[in-house]
Amino acid sequence: MSTTRYHRTVSTDLDSLTDAEQSFWRQWLTLNARVPVALHRQLHDESGLSLQDFEVLVQLTESPDGRLRVSDLANALSWERSRLSHHLGRMGGRGLVDREECEDDGRGSLVVVTQEGRQALQRAVPAHVRTVRDLVFASMDDAQLGALTAFAQAVLSRLDGGGLGTAEPARTAAGD
Amino acid sequence: MSTTRYHRTVSTDLDSLTDAEQSFWRQWLTLNARVPVALHRQLHDESGLSLQDFEVLVQLTESPDGRLRVSDLANALSWERSRLSHHLGRMGGRGLVDREECEDDGRGSLVVVTQEGRQALQRAVPAHVRTVRDLVFASMDDAQLGALTAFAQAVLSRLDGGGLGTAEPARTAAGD
DNA sequence: AAAGATTGATATCTCAATCTTT
DNA sequence: AAAGATTGAGATATCAATCTTT
Numbered sequence: 001m002s003t004t005r006y007h008r009t010v011s012t013d014l015d016s017l018t019d020a021e022q023s024f025w026r027q028w029l030t031l032n033a034r035v036p037v038a039l040h041r042q043l044h045d046e047s048g049l050s051l052q053d054f055e056v057l058v059q060l061t062e063s064p065d066g067r068l069r070v071s072d073l074a075n076a077l078s079w080e081r082s083r084l085s086h087h088l089g090r091m092g093g094r095g096l097v098d099r100e101e102c103e104d105d106g107r108g109s110l111v112v113v114t115q116e117g118r119q120a121l122q123r124a125v126p127a128h129v130r131t132v133r134d135l136v137f138a139s140m141d142d143a144q145l146g147a148l149t150a151f152a153q154a155v156l157s158r159l160d161g162g163g164l165g166t167a168e169p170a171r172t173a174a175g176d
Numbered sequence: 177m178s179t180t181r182y183h184r185t186v187s188t189d190l191d192s193l194t195d196a197e198q199s200f201w202r203q204w205l206t207l208n209a210r211v212p213v214a215l216h217r218q219l220h221d222e223s224g225l226s227l228q229d230f231e232v233l234v235q236l237t238e239s240p241d242g243r244l245r246v247s248d249l250a251n252a253l254s255w256e257r258s259r260l261s262h263h264l265g266r267m268g269g270r271g272l273v274d275r276e277e278c279e280d281d282g283r284g285s286l287v288v289v290t291q292e293g294r295q296a297l298q299r300a301v302p303a304h305v306r307t308v309r310d311l312v313f314a315s316m317d318d319a320q321l322g323a324l325t326a327f328a329q330a331v332l333s334r335l336d337g338g339g340l341g342t343a344e345p346a347r348t349a350a351g352d
Numbered sequence: 353a354a355a356g357a358t359t360g361a362t363a364t365c366t367c368a369a370t371c372t373t374t
Numbered sequence: 375a376a377a378g379a380t381t382g383a384g385a386t387a388t389c390a391a392t393c394t395t396t
Binding site: 021028031032037134135136137138139143144148149150153 | 197208210231305308311319
């Protein structure tokens with residue numbers, strides 16, 4: 001764990017982060033604000049799908065029969081249930097998804113991609129992937145990708161409250 | 177399409193990203209969804225400020241006289257102007273910020289942190305910083321921080337470069 | 353006309369009920 | 375009662391005007 005933290009800055013905020021950490025944190029916040037906007041613009045302009053529509057469609061399309069329980073979909077997207085419910089209503093209105101009853105559990109509800117939804121996704125994918133690749137992965141080497149993956153995993157496991165009571169050092173290497 | 181990218185998966189989406197890239201990209205999207213929610217919850221529960229309020233107040237508090245032009249603030253936050261305008265209206269209603277005329281440019285408008293805004297921020301900072309540190313920076317070493325910073329910088333410069341066609345190589349080293 | 357900023361209409365998100373089934 | 379899901383109301387975000395000053 002971090003014992004000595006050097007280079008504390010004077011400003012009112014963010015004390016107890018080092019300069020390097022602060023600097024990265026600012027950048028992270030900026031990325032969080034700008035990357036989704038850029039992806040949404042490209043997607044929406046070229047395919048009519050919002051980034052949210054796209055993510056929903058990806059999850060559904062990847063599932064065995066193009067259908068998923070609402071709760072599972074919400075978990076996969078890390079969305080609130082009610083948000084998903086509202087969003088599915090809108091997507092349904094546009095013919096991108098449909099609903100079905102759940103056989104084994106009367107409380108449950110299934111969402112299905114329509115043919116139209118599949119087609120919309122297929123049309124949207126190539127340009128979107130190109131955008132992601134050029135924006136995010138251009139000239140990234142294995143070591144960097146490894147470090148980023150380790151970082152993401154560490155944060156996610158902490159969010160889950162997962163077995164990280166013991167601050168486990170993150171792997172930096174890529175290849176394994 | 178692209179050059180030869182190995183390990184292509186079968187699913188309909190995200191072709192032309194390697195498995196490792198895809199896997200990281202999913203994690204990144206999840207982080208983007210969950211980290212802000214977690215930070216917002218902590219902040220709002222313990223201080224009454226939203227994450228957005230917090231970011232606005234940080235920028236203002238860090239500026240020379242606690243005041244900033246609306247446009248500069250919007251740039252610093254990577255927000256649309258209209259979004260900021262609406263948000264400042266709400267924050268103004270709660271007494272966190274005030275407005276002033278701009279001397280040298282009649283079109284411009286200044287935002288100022290109120291004393292109340294400063295106090296609210298000061299109350300919120302310690303727990304927030306602790307949360308960020310424990311969630312994001314716990315057990316991160318210098319190499320990892322360097323890789324992350326290089327990554328963030330690369331993506332940001334591509335975003336600024338506008339054209340996604342220009343893929344400038346990313347620096348891997350930490351301390352520029 | 354262009355830049356700075358605000359406004360209003362609409363879309364989306366969040367939070368607290370609500371409803372049904374287990 | 376608890377889990378799965380939806381609903382409605384209020385908060386926030388986005389997009390296209392609008393208004394003023396340069």
